[in-house]
Amino acid sequence: MTTDLLTRLRDREWRLSAQRRAVAEVLVGEHVHLTAEQVHDLARERLPEVSRATVYNTLNELVAMGELFEVDVTDGPKRYDPNVTERHDHLVCDGCQAIRDVPRSSSPDVPPDVLGGFLVTGVEVTYRGLCPSCARRHRP
Amino acid sequence: MTTDLLTRLRDREWRLSAQRRAVAEVLVGEHVHLTAEQVHDLARERLPEVSRATVYNTLNELVAMGELFEVDVTDGPKRYDPNVTERHDHLVCDGCQAIRDVPRSSSPDVPPDVLGGFLVTGVEVTYRGLCPSCARRHRP
DNA sequence: GTCTATATCTAGATTTGTTCTAATCCTCGA
DNA sequence: TCGAGGATTAGAACAAATCTAGATATAGAC
Secondary structure (H helix, E strand, O other), X not given: OOOOHHHHHHHOXXXXXXXXXXXXXXXXOOOOOEEHHHHHHHHHHHOOOOOHHHHHHHHHHHHHHOOOEEEOOOOOOXXXXXXXXXXXXXXXXXXXXXXXXXXOOOOOOOOHHHOOOOEEEEEEEEEEEEOHHHHHHXXX | OOOOHHHHHHHOOOOOOHHHHHHHHHOOOXXXXXXXXHHHHHHHHHOOOOOHHHHHHHHHXXXXXXXXXXXXXXXXXXXXXXXXXXXXXXXXXXXXXXXXXXXXXXXXXXXXXXXXXXXEEEEXXXXXXXXXXXXXXXXO
């Protein structure tokens, strides 16, 4: 098992206030893709006086540090993905907006001749469809 | 050459008012990925009294008809992509947010065993990097 | 040509998601 | 203990998009 978010933050000597800890703790887990609003709600269950601004500040800092990915694959608010250690893509349900991580099968490459001088540094793959329960509802 | 947007709209018997025509005309061309605001500005050059609401209404109708793609690959406003006839992916410049279409090289597939009951209906691939002029500016 | 039903358009208000601001609060080293 | 600087806060501000209600245009029937 790879080191988790809280451990990595401690190792970075990142000033870990009570508020920041509350935010970070919310993000630990499998297939977690919360919105800032959801992070705020969950963080307040641990520490009621965490403000929205602090949640946004903290999330943005974590993203800047590379300890969190911003995922913007649906309409509406951004989601935050703490799975930064395993290279993966996303599977998005068009029904309920659920997001699931999928390990990357193979790196899709663009043939260099179509790039026209573009310097490519990264690739994102998003699969869209219906999650099991939305698929059932859609064709019962 | 495939039929263009205006022709297809006429064939669909879509009520083509002066305002809608002004919006649609703006979208014709190569590698056009305008924001709603840019579409509004350009449409007003043709027909000064087009309102923002009409631009949004028209864009959303075209998207619903499948005659226009909504592309949301950058922070900030959505972009609209009239290239619906050729299957393609997007190349996004992290410097200036320019978007370029690239023909899809090969369909990326998820191995069915990782899907866990998810019904996949589509895939989007986004390449990120720096366009020629931003790459020059970045390492001169 | 006129009338009527229906679709479309408009300005402006509203909603949503996010960032900014200015004041206050901690924390830690001197 | 004090002071400096970062962290936090509530609320204002902002940006993108949508909604609303009334005005306007249009096509087809007469």
